[in-house]
Amino acid sequence: MSGSGEDRMTVLCVDDDEAFLELEVEMLELRADDVDAVPVSSAPAALDVLAERDVDCVVSDFDMPEMTGLEFLEAVTERFRRLPFILHTGKGSEEIASEAISAGVADYIQKSGGAEQYDLLANRIRNAVGHTRESVQRERTEQWYRQLFEQRIIGVAISQDGEFVQANQKFADILGYDRSDVVGMTAMDVVAADDRDRVARALRKREDGEVDSIHYVVTAVRADGERVDLEVNGGRVDYGGDPAVLGLVLPVSEHARVVRPTVSRGVRDDLRNAAAAIDATDRDDHTLDGAHRAVERALDVLGVDSDPPAGDGTATTSLADACNAAWSRFDVGPDANLEVRADAAVGADEAAVAAFVEDVVEVALGRWPTDCTVVVEPVDGGFSVRVASPNVRRQAAADLLGADAPRLDPVTDVASRHGWDVMITTLGPNTVEYTLELAPNGSVS
Numbered sequence: 133m134s135g136s137g138e139d140r141m142t143v144l145c146v147d148d149d150e151a152f153l154e155l156e157v158e159m160l161e162l163r164a165d166d167v168d169a170v171p172v173s174s175a176p177a178a179l180d181v182l183a184e185r186d187v188d189c190v191v192s193d194f195d196m197p198e199m200t201g202l203e204f205l206e207a208v209t210e211r212f213r214r215l216p217f218i219l220h221t222g223k224g225s226e227e228i229a230s231e232a233i234s235a236g237v238a239d240y241i242q243k244s245g246g247a248e249q250y251d252l253l254a255n256r257i258r259n260a261v262g263h264t265r266e267s268v269q270r271e272r273t274e275q276w277y278r279q280l281f282e283q284r285i286i287g288v289a290i291s292q293d294g295e296f297v298q299a300n301q302k303f304a305d306i307l308g309y310d311r312s313d314v315v316g317m318t319a320m321d322v323v324a325a326d327d328r329d330r331v332a333r334a335l336r337k338r339e340d341g342e343v344d345s346i347h348y349v350v351t352a353v354r355a356d357g358e359r360v361d362l363e364v365n366g367g368r369v370d371y372g373g374d375p376a377v378l379g380l381v382l383p384v385s386e387h388a389r390v391v392r393p394t395v396s397r398g399v400r401d402d403l404r405n406a407a408a409a410i411d412a413t414d415r416d417d418h419t420l421d422g423a424h425r426a427v428e429r430a431l432d433v434l435g436v437d438s439d440p441p442a443g444d445g446t447a448t449t450s451l452a453d454a455c456n457a458a459w460s461r462f463d464v465g466p467d468a469n470l471e472v473r474a475d476a477a478v479g480a481d482e483a484a485v486a487a488f489v490e491d492v493v494e495v496a497l498g499r500w501p502t503d504c505t506v507v508v509e510p511v512d513g514g515f516s517v518r519v520a521s522p523n524v525r526r527q528a529a530a531d532l533l534g535a536d537a538p539r540l541d542p543v544t545d546v547a548s549r550h551g552w553d554v555m556i557t558t559l560g561p562n563t564v565e566y567t568l569e570l571a572p573n574g575s576v577s
Contacts, residue, residue: 141261142168142186146178146204147193156191156220159247164254175199179207187215188261191253194221194228202235209236214268216260220253287381290371294318294335297371303381306362308355324351324359334553338368338377348553349384449482451475451515455508457482458489465502473509479570488547492517492566496524511567516557518565
């Protein structure tokens with residue numbers, strides 16, 4: 133059971149000696165600033181408390197009138213299987229200690245004079261709670277992995293030192309292999325020759341921890357020799373105690389290649405708002421009918437998830453101009469600043485670059501950025517967008533996987549339509565940085 137915070141611990145102290153109980157609570161909180169101690173003077177009352185609130189650990193006396201410490205332990209274990217239970221008692225004997233350990237007590241400490249016993253007790257509490265939390269997290273992680281690899285919606289594989297060590301059935305089906313045959317193969321065995329250097333570089337960056345996550349579109353070769361374009365989202369994980377890469381894979385759908393007008397999510401929102409505003413007018417007034425039909429046609433053509441399509445690589449735009457165009461779409465608040473460290477000629481359409489920058493800022497800060505600095509600068513083969521602010525919505529950028537099912541990183545839509553690679557190169561409580569590498573036919577100069 134969890135306490136009030138990630139590091140704090142709520143400890144239920146149970147003892148029929150109210151004078152000692154008051155001292156125990158006072159000393160624990162005085163000598164352990166991560167402990168919130170809750171006093172209860174009987175085991176039955178303690179069970180009522182446990183039914184009503186979250187507790188991380190129970191510290192109980194042994195010799196109590198209504199229920200002994202071991203009887204109380206049995207009742208707690210029956211209802212709250214994972215809750216650590218420590219006996220802190222003046223009844224010291226090897227027989228009691230042995231019986232307590234056999235019954236499943238997390239620890240056994242004999243009461244003594246002096247404040248040092250509370251330092252010892254606090255350490256034992258930390259150890260017991262830490263062990264329980266690690267065990268729960270390990271089981272949750274194992275369950276998550278089982279669910280992830282059992283689902284057949286998206287291909288999932290883990291690679292270590294370039295070799296697949298785990299893969300689900302969907303991943304094997306995408307590549308046309310038996311699942312058992314995939315394990316032991318290398319990424320280079322299934323990637324088309326012209327993409328191998330790029331994939332090898334991406335795997336190295338993730339395994340070495342240079343980037344938190346990466347997104348790219350790659351051409352793979354199936355078992356029957358057919359080439360297939362795959363959208364890959366990957367992040368660094370630990371597997372068997374060593375660094376590995378978890379990859380989520382889906383074939384690039386045909387509709388993703390349909391050429392549509394370039395449009396950012398801000399423009400789409402404006403169109404939706406315009407349609408809603410027109411609908412809210414007096415429909416007996418037909419002067420806005422033409423505008424309404426135009427907006428509806430635009431929404432129909434663009435689609436709710438439309439973003440820029442892959443271009444032919446011939447367009448060139450100023451990085452500064454594209455960033456300023458993106459910034460102008462926001463309702464900027466106080467102390468919000470955009471810095472383009474150096475202008476560069478980007479081998480891509482201006483609207484596409486602007487849409488990507490806009491998406492990064494919106495994912496991190498929302499539509500009303502304030503108290504932030506957005507820094508854009510050219511890098512080898514692309515450019516980076518760094519958002520620094522106490523308002524960074526870290527969870528929006530951090531998770532490649534949702535709580536219930538895999539999902540793609542929210543800024544990859546624009547990039548995937550262009551064949552661009554996207555990496556989260558920095559991620560912290562107040563900072564997120566995306567680095568975009570252009571497709572082979574793009575350039576930055």
